[in-house]
Amino acid sequence: xxxxxxxxxxxxxxxxxxxxxxxxxxxxxxxxxxxxxxxxxxxxxxxxxxxxxxxxxxxxxxxxxxxxxxxxxxxxxxxxxxxxxxxxxxxxxxxxxxxxxxxxxxxxxxxxxxxxxxxxxxxxxxxxxxxxxxxxxxxxxxxxxxx
Numbered sequence: 056x057x058x059x060x061x062x063x064x065x066x067x068x069x070x071x072x073x074x075x076x077x078x079x080x081x082x083x084x085x086x087x088x089x090x091x092x093x094x095x096x097x098x099x100x101x102x103x104x105x106x107x108x109x110x111x112x113x114x115x116x117x118x119x120x121x122x123x124x125x126x127x128x129x130x131x132x133x134x135x136x137x138x139x140x141x142x143x144x145x146x147x148x149x150x151x152x153x154x155x156x157x158x159x160x161x162x163x164x165x166x167x168x169x170x171x172x173x174x175x176x177x178x179x180x181x182x183x184x185x186x187x188x189x190x191x192x193x194x195x196x197x198x199x200x201x202x
Contacts, residue, residue: 072144073121075109078153080125080141081178084134085157088174099163103156109149135177142181150182154189158196165200 072080082103086096104110110118129137145153157178161171179189 072141074144074146074149075113076121076125077141077145078107078109078149078156079104079121080128080137081145081153081157082160083122083125083129084138084141085160085171085174085178087129087134087137088161089168089170093164095164096160099160103159134174138174138178139181142178145182150184151188151192154178154182154184155192155196158193159199162196162200 079100082100083092086092086100104118113121125137128140132140142150142153158175161167161175175193179186184192
C-alpha cells in the first residue's frame with residue numbers, strides 16, 4: 056500500500072465524459088483493441104467524427120483536446136477500460152451508432168483478429184445491446200467493408 060493510498064480517497068480528478076468524448080473514446084478503443092492503431096483506422100475515426108452532428112460545434116482546438124485526453128486514458132488504462140468508461144457516459148440513444156462505427160473501425164483495415172472480435176463482443180455487453188441487434192449491425196459492417 057502506498058503512502059497516499061487512503062489519504063486522498065475520492066479526491067482523484069474524475070470528470071464526467073461528454074457525449075463527444077464518450078463516442079470518440081469508443082472508436083479510439085476499437086482501433087486500439089488489437090494492440091496498435093493502424094493509420095487507416097485512425098483516419099476512419101476522424102472521418103466518422105467530423106461528419107457527425109455530435110461534433111458540428113466542436114472546433115479543431117477542442118477536438119485535439121478531446122483526442123489528447125482520450126489518448127492519455129488509453130495509454131494509462133488500455134482500450135477495454137477506456138471503452139468501459141466511455142460506454143458508462145454515452146447517451147443511450149447513441150449506443151447503436153457507436154457500436155456500428157466501432158465495427159466499421161475494426162473492419163476498416165480488412166482484417167479481424169481475435170482481439171478485435173473479443174472487443175466487439177465485450178462492447179455489445181458494455182452498450183447493453185440486444186445480441187440480435189448487435190449481430191445485424193455487425194453483419195452490415197462486414198458487408199460494407201468487403202470491397
